[in-house]
Structure formats: structure tokens, C-alpha cells
Amino acid sequence: SQQGEEDPQALSIQEGENATMNCSYKTSINNLQWYRQNSGRGLVHLILIRSNEREKHSGRLRVTLDTSKKSSSLLITASRAADTASYFCATEGISSGSARQLTFGSGTQLTVLP
């Protein structure tokens, strides 16, 4: 798989259920970030986890990072219809450059049914 691949590609759940999305990557990273994109709109930053962190929480979001397996997961608890969107992981690689590029995955399309 390519750098920053999410699975599943699509996920459909009922409101109130939890949604888990996974991301795998190939190269060493400084950090991994999760973004959300509503259809045809911009990218909204959700949460960032650094390579020396294993878990992070923000509201209903929980992110884990396993650098030995080069994988991350995003858990959204108690989902709402408004959570319906595409979710992308993006990795910031280790680089000598000052302004570091993000490498995005292909995303998981989450649909939360009311």
C-alpha cells in the first residue's frame, strides 16, 4: 500500500455508534495528522499525534499511533449525523526542509445514519 492508506474506504454506521478508521504508512514520520473533508469543501484539521506519542484525545476523538507497525487509528465516539464526511490521515515525514510536506492517504468516507 502507499504512504497513508486508510481502511476501510467507506464506513456506514448508525448515529450513536462508534466509528473506527485505520491508517497505515511506510516511511518514518515526525507526526501524523487526521483531517476531515465535507464533500467538495476544504480540509479541517482534527488532531495531531507526534511520533513519540501513543495515544491522544480531543473531545469525542481518540487517536492511537503504533510506530512499530506504522499504523494509526481514529476513533469517533457517539457519532452524529454531522460527522458524515471523508476522513484523511496525513503524515509529516522526517525532512531537512523547514516547511514540511504532508502526505495524504486516500481517505475513509464515513456516513452516519440518523
Add this chain to the structure above:
Amino acid sequence: EPEVTQTPSHQVTQMGQEVILRCVPISNHLYFYWYRQILGQKVEFLVSFYNNEISEKSEIFDDQFSVERPDGSNFTLKIRSTKLEDSAMYFCASSERTKQYFGPGTRLTVT
């Protein structure tokens, strides 16, 4: 909360024409980026910019592309001679350090 803004929201141009996409990054940010997303595909990095020069660029960012920070607030992406395959959403982003804030995007349609 401060936002990155982009203009225009939609640009239609003919093949071979030059286009300039404009971005106003968040005011105290020092790092600026352009990404693009072809319909149905991944978001792809184009270029990053810091201290008035390009920091990194991808293979996509060839001689047809250029970036400029003409004044203290704007950050522009120019495509000199557009091709059909340049049709995409173009996102500008800025960061103070690590967390990148994205603008709403400009949808470029090349006919």
C-alpha cells in the same frame, strides 16, 4: 478563529491560458503550502514556502508552476500554460510550526 482564505472559489480557463490562484494565509504564520486534489483522488503536495523561498516541491511542481508572496499577506500559485490535467481543487495551507490550516480551496476547471 483565524482562517486561510482563497480566491476565486471557482476558476474556469481555457487550455494554454495562465491562471493565478490567490491565498491569504493566517497572519502570524511563517510556512505556506499548496496542495491539489484531482476529483476522486488523494490530496497531493505541490510546494512549500518559507522565508521567501521554496522549501520543498514535488514532481508535480514543474516549470509551469510558480509561487510568489508579492506582499505581506498574499501567497499566489501561478500556472503558466494550463493543461486539461491541471483541473483540480487547489488548496492553500499555512502553519506556524507543524499544524497546517487549510483554506476552502479553488476549483480550477480547464476546458
